Amino acid sequence: MAVGRGGTKLKDIADLVGCSLATVSNAINGRGRMSEDMRREILAKCAELNFVPNSAGRSLRLQRADAVGVIYAPSFAELFGNIFYARIMEGLSETFGEAGLDLILGNRKDSDGLPSIVRQGKVDALVVLAGVFEADAYESLRNCPVPVCMVDGHVGALEADAVTSDGFGGGRLVAEYLVREGHQNVRMVAYKNPLYNIEQRIAGFLSGLRASGVEAREDDVVIRISDNAEAGERVLDSLESGEAPTAVFAVNDTLAEYLATELQKRGKNVPGDVSLVGFDDDPIARRCEPALTTVGMDKRVFGSISAGLVLERLAKPEKPLVHHVQPTRMVIRDSVSNLGG
Template sequence: MSKQPIKRITSIKEIAQLAGCSIATVSNTLNNKGRISQEVREKVLEICEKHGYVPNSAGRNLRRQTMETVGLLFYPSTSAIFRNIFYAEIMEALEATMESRGYDLLLSGFDSSVADQHTPRFIRQGKVDGIILLGGFPRSEVRKLLGFSLPLLHLDSYRERIKIDYITTDGYAACGQIVDHLVNLGHRRIVFMAHAHEDTNADQREAGFLAAVNRHDLPKTLNPSMRDFYRTDDGYERLKPLLLGKRPPTAVICVNDTLAVELLEKLKDDGFSIPRDLTIFGYNDDRHSRSSSPPISTVKVDKAGLGRIGAETIINRIQNPETSVSSVLLPVELVHRGSEAPPKA
């Protein structure tokens, strides 16, 4: 005889009948309110799970004037997030934590690079309780979104003098540590490279590099920062004359692993041997940095931590809008791989 399927329940009245308690008790249990005994609470939740009951949030949201939904934007286009392995890993933890807290994450087809692009519809129509800005948003875009008076979180970046919650990594300290390590290996001619985009993370990593150069009394002319290019091809064309000069750099610190891997391939194509001719350091510990040949030394970032803390922070801001602004710098650690070596004698 075949086993009868468990009936799916769609109302708290049915839950109350099975649990032998009032509808109010079930409602308070599901909303984590009131004084409900542990025994009754566990019984109600067990019945809900057994019968596949999912609370209808529409009425609850109407009473609370919330949507239990957070919008996510990525600059310049949200669609680009699916091509970025670094942010894809952050997204996994972000989404999982939001789900565990009963919130949905809503992505928009917003494209900031289009001049006449309207603000995302989910913001204009009030469909979200807050917004996560993932990555390096220009200051003008952040200020524009502030005008909607919604809780904002800047995740993996921030903008100075704009008072919103942010979480990022300590790039200043990390790049200082890289310089310290390279100097200990014997390097005295080191280049920092980052794209020319407006990017506070790049600013902080560059500042950490320059401070360490000064701390070690390294000649600034032989330890430059290069941030005057938008494409990696152009950056490499700027670097190559230095490499062919009389006093070439012996190490390059890249603002991220994407730039490091792309430079590595161009250097190899031109006959350079890594790390014999040049040490390369990246940042982020992306999958590509581990699979490149040679694997690239880099800075390990707690991507899961960024996503998890980001979710907790925006939810806390939604539920407690008067709390003080949260500014979090996550610590990082250097990862040493095959792209580094002492300089040639």
């Protein structure tokens, strides 16, 4: 049988194999009851004729887009300059690709704040890279018509699956490590933005200090800042005070690297004058001088787990919401001195 000039069609495969259109469709999509010999014959014929199913037509029939949207704040230009989220995107892309789903980036919003890719029916689910969103940005997602997965953030009032790093456990690990190294007078530097991740790291750090026998009032230990420049000034001021800290825990590696640079500009030695710890274990932590002690996790796995939650939600829409907490670990390098504790 000759294939028409318009290219191979589903009917052509059915005629060549001698089966129904439904059987060909089921074989391609891994569904339906048929012999394995029939399924192999259909798939072999598709490969022989380079037959690619019309995904647009299939999506219309199944009311499915075969795509997942990703949103990020404030812009995707910044996303790809952020190694933390870039690695998470690798895990997302790989896992969704293996499942036959495309990723669509979409930060354009309609007047009600809902991403336009959702409103236009272009995606089956939405991944929110949440660690950089302001809290009020989540209000527009409350009535999202597709499943939502929060990645690197959690909002209890929002009906969404979530994947977060163990910020509380990581913060506690830092506190316990510093106390073991002999540091009693410590500070933590964190942004004023009340994001879930920031608050969890603060809570864990304070908990770890108290469990280690160090009196820790939040107002005395935590330095809240608006930006990195303010962090530099506040930390330098604290080092000139009568109660100068021997160690500083920065809420992320980017801030820690900035502090290391500013301290060295002012003639301060890390870790000789003050020890420094970060969070995330980004590549910048290894390049920092000295190499930065920090808290780490596998970010690519983080993305894969997030994609897995989305796939499970699409398969079982009514299953209970999941908040997966990914473990963290201490990564010991050269930026903390031992005070003989």
